Amino acid sequence: MNFDPILDLYDYQVFGEFGGVNPSIEDSATFTFLKAETMTQTFHGESKGCFLYSRHWNPTTKNLATALSKIEGTEDAWITASGMSAISISLLHLCNSGDHIISSRTTYGGTYALLKNYLPKFNIEVTFVDITKHEEVEKAIRPNTKVIYTETMTNPLLEISNIPKLADIANKCNAKLVVDNTFTPLIFSPSRLGAHVTIHSLTKFINGTNDTIGGAICSTSEFINSLIDVNNGSAMLLGPTMDSLRAASILKNMHTLHLRMRQHSKNAMYLATHLQEVGIKVVYPGFDNHPQHNLMKELMNSDYGYGGMFTINLKTLKTATAAMEAMQNENVGYLAVSLGYFKTLFSSPGSSTSSEIPHDEQVVMGLTDGLIRFSVGLDSNIEHTFERIKGCLQKVGVI
Numbered sequence: 001m002n003f004d005p006i007l008d009l010y011d012y013q014v015f016g017e018f019g020g021v022n023p024s025i026e027d028s029a030t031f032t033f034l035k036a037e038t039m040t041q042t043f044h045g046e047s048k049g050c051f052l053y054s055r056h057w058n059p060t061t062k063n064l065a066t067a068l069s070k071i072e073g074t075e076d077a078w079i080t081a082s083g084m085s086a087i088s089i090s091l092l093h094l095c096n097s098g099d100h101i102i103s104s105r106t107t108y109g110g111t112y113a114l115l116k117n118y119l120p121k122f123n124i125e126v127t128f129v130d131i132t133k134h135e136e137v138e139k140a141i142r143p144n145t146k147v148i149y150t151e152t153m154t155n156p157l158l159e160i161s162n163i164p165k166l167a168d169i170a171n172k173c174n175a176k177l178v179v180d181n182t183f184t185p186l187i188f189s190p191s192r193l194g195a196h197v198t199i200h201s202l203t204k205f206i207n208g209t210n211d212t213i214g215g216a217i218c219s220t221s222e223f224i225n226s227l228i229d230v231n232n233g234s235a236m237l238l239g240p241t242m243d244s245l246r247a248a249s250i251l252k253n254m255h256t257l258h259l260r261m262r263q264h265s266k267n268a269m270y271l272a273t274h275l276q277e278v279g280i281k282v283v284y285p286g287f288d289n290h291p292q293h294n295l296m297k298e299l300m301n302s303d304y305g306y307g308g309m310f311t312i313n314l315k316t317l318k319t320a321t322a323a324m325e326a327m328q329n330e331n332v333g334y335l336a337v338s339l340g341y342f343k344t345l346f347s348s349p350g351s352s353t354s355s356e357i358p359h360d361e362q363v364v365m366g367l368t369d370g371l372i373r374f375s376v377g378l379d380s381n382i383e384h385t386f387e388r389i390k391g392c393l394q395k396v397g398v399i
């Protein structure tokens with residue numbers, strides 16, 4: 001596909017109040033009105049361009065929201081305090097008590113826990129499916145299905161969702177396709193491929209400096225306006241807003257996202273290829289042995305590579321743990337959860353980020369104990385990094 005999601009972001013100009021090259025930071029919770037009548041109109045959503053109260057909109061968070069809508073090619077967006085709140089308010093807004101969600105069985109651990117343990121409190125039922133098997137998705141549809149939920153590249157198994165196909169299925173049963181695009185900003189544009197709502201944890205690649213938590217919801221103006229409706233909008237009433245100082249800092253970081261994504265992808269391809277060559281079992285969507293490699297090639301935007309995430313399988317948790325500790329000692333990166341940072345991060349999903357998934361279910365989905373998930377950093381000399389990793393793997397006896 002020839003869409004370049006960064007172009008519109010670079011065309012988006014907002015000057016600071018005194019002509020600053022960065023937009024001014026609106027450090028206010030509430031806003032004055034010269035006329036009482038304008039305030040009333042704003043409450044009724046009739047007064048465009050007026051700011052009322054920062055839980056609703058703040059000019060600085062709105063700038064960041066616009067930037068997100070530019071890279072996702074959506075009409076509008078809304079910024080949240082975390083990726084989890086973006087997911088939870090979207091789902092709570094789309095579903096009423098008695099409704100049903102179909103979800104990929106491999107998702108971020110927090111999302112899995114929300115779907116499995118929390119939403120049942122509101123009498124919202126969830127069926128987990130292998131999202132790459134479309135017959136399974138179709139079979140799970142019920143008259144009360146309101147949402148099909150997936151991640152473009154799933155965590156931690158790195159399966160690729162066929163967004164156009166899933167959008168067709170959702171459209172046929174009048175459900176909404178909600179897609180978490182956290183692993184693959186710029187690489188995929190889910191809303192352009194048919195998703196109704198695209199979600200991000202800004203905490204990861206988009207911010208890229210691991211100094212804050214944040215989230216975003218990208219969709220139609222109609223959906224965003226209904227989320228922030230003062231009478232019954234889930235965003236407005238549950239209130240997970242982001243502070244304007246943070247929004248300003250994330251907006252600046254977004255302008256290097258294209259360079260970072262290319263470097264993350266290039267480094268991940270290098271490490272994955274060389275680890276495979278020395279006999280390690282590697283899962284990377286950039287390899288033609290990956291089950292959805294061709295699908296990814298078909299759906300991805302050109303130019304940003306196959307992403308910064310890959311997994312290796314060292315068979316046992318004990319070996320995986322020893323390898324990770326050795327890699328941290330050798331300055332390969334950090335033994336830490338999360339991803340999209342400028343340094344390499346690695347963790348063992350089965351006992352950390354996916355530990356919410358019961359062990360027997362982990363086995364069924366292929367999430368084995370010896371799995372290590374890598375989020376590859378922006379290393380300038382990746383050959384040198386590989387030599388260090390190789391030394392660690394030799395030390396723990398796997399090569």
Ligand SMILES: *Cc1c(COP(=O)(O)O)cnc(C)c1O
Pocket residue numbers: 082083084085108110111151155180182183201202203204213214215
């Ligand atoms: C981290 C993450 C989330 C949750 O985001 P927070 O910002 O930590 O709340 C959701 N989905 C995916 C794929 C993630 O990696």
